[in-house]
Structure formats: C-alpha cells, structure tokens
Amino acid sequence: MKFQPVRSEKVWGKTFREKVVVLLATGFYTGYAPVVPGTFGTLVGIPIAFFLSFLGLTSATVILIVMTLLSCWIANEAEKIYGMKDPNDIVIDEVMGYLVTVWALPFTWFTVIGGFFLFRILDILKPFPIRKVEDWIPGGTGVVMDDVLAGVYGCIILHGILRMWHG
Numbered sequence: 001m002k003f004q005p006v007r008s009e010k011v012w013g014k015t016f017r018e019k020v021v022v023l024l025a026t027g028f029y030t031g032y033a034p035v036v037p038g039t040f041g042t043l044v045g046i047p048i049a050f051f052l053s054f055l056g057l058t059s060a061t062v063i064l065i066v067m068t069l070l071s072c073w074i075a076n077e078a079e080k081i082y083g084m085k086d087p088n089d090i091v092i093d094e095v096m097g098y099l100v101t102v103w104a105l106p107f108t109w110f111t112v113i114g115g116f117f118l119f120r121i122l123d124i125l126k127p128f129p130i131r132k133v134e135d136w137i138p139g140g141t142g143v144v145m146d147d148v149l150a151g152v153y154g155c156i157i158l159h160g161i162l163r164m165w166h167g
C-alpha cells in the first residue's frame with residue numbers, strides 16, 4: 001500500500017495506546033501548529049537536549065539510541081493511525097533530528113540556536129542522500145531516519161564550527 005504525504009486532519013486516537021502514540025508522534029501536539037509544524041516540533045527537542053546535557057556522553061548516547069528506536073516505532077504506529085505516509089503532524093522525527101544535531105555538544109545559546117537553524121535548513125533542503133532515505137527505508141523508520149541523517153550532517157557541521165571557533 002503506497003501512501004501519499006498530505007496535510008492530515010487532526011487525529012487524537014481512539015484507544016489509550018493510540019492517544020499516547022499521537023501525543024508523542026506530534027511532539028505533544030506541536031505538530032498541529034497551523035504553519036511550519038516541523039519547526040514547532042523541533043522546539044520540543046530543546047528541553048530534552050537540556051536534560052541530556054547533564055548526563056555523561058555514554059549515557060546520553062545510549063538514551064539517544066533508545067529514543068531513536070522508540071521514535072521509529074512511534075512514527076510507524078502513527079502512520080497506521082493516520083492512514084497515510086508521513087503526515088505533517090508527525091514531528092517526532094524533527095525532535096530526534098535536532099537531538100542528533102546537538103549530540104555531544106555543550107548546552108549553550110550558540111549550540112541551541114545554531115543547532116536549531118542548522119537542522120531546520122538541512123531538514124528542508126535534504127542534501128543527498130537524505131531525500132532518498134524514506135524511499136529506501138519503509139514506514140516510520142524511514143520517516144525518522146531521514147531527519148536523523150540530517151541531524152548527523154548538522155552535528156558534523158556544528159562540531160566543525162565549534163572546533164574552528166575555539167581552536
């Protein structure tokens with residue numbers, strides 16, 4: 001079954017499980033913003049990045065990997081609930097992409113704001129091979145992994161900028 005990405009009607013879920021999936025998939029309903037839901041969804045990543053910044057690198061990395069796997073499952077389940085491929089309301093992928101962008105960086109105004117704009121630009125432009133990831137990887141995993149790959153690009157760029165800036 002081939003889904004087409006379209007703007008969806010607000011979906012709240014029927015069962016408790018579906019409601020939780022929708023709540024998380026939409027970034028606590030930020031995905032229902034009338035304009036630029038992905039940008040609003042990315043903002044949800046900032047407080048999560050703040051809390052991850054208090055952990056050691058190993059713990060933060062393990063949590064990030066677990067969150068990525070869980071996000072793939074949530075996005076997959078949300079697609080089933082919505083009945084379409086990658087509806088605009090699903091923003092858990094933007095949250096994960098932002099978190100990957102600021103991975104292993106100090107939580108400073110520069111990394112928070114720079115990471116936010118850098119990730120959004122990469123997510124919108126989708127340089128090669130990011131645009132192809134959803135074609136190569138089916139379901140919610142593809143939805144999340146294209147943003148994670150944009151986050152990897154952003155993380156590399158942001159680390160490079162900080163290294164050049166601080167020597």
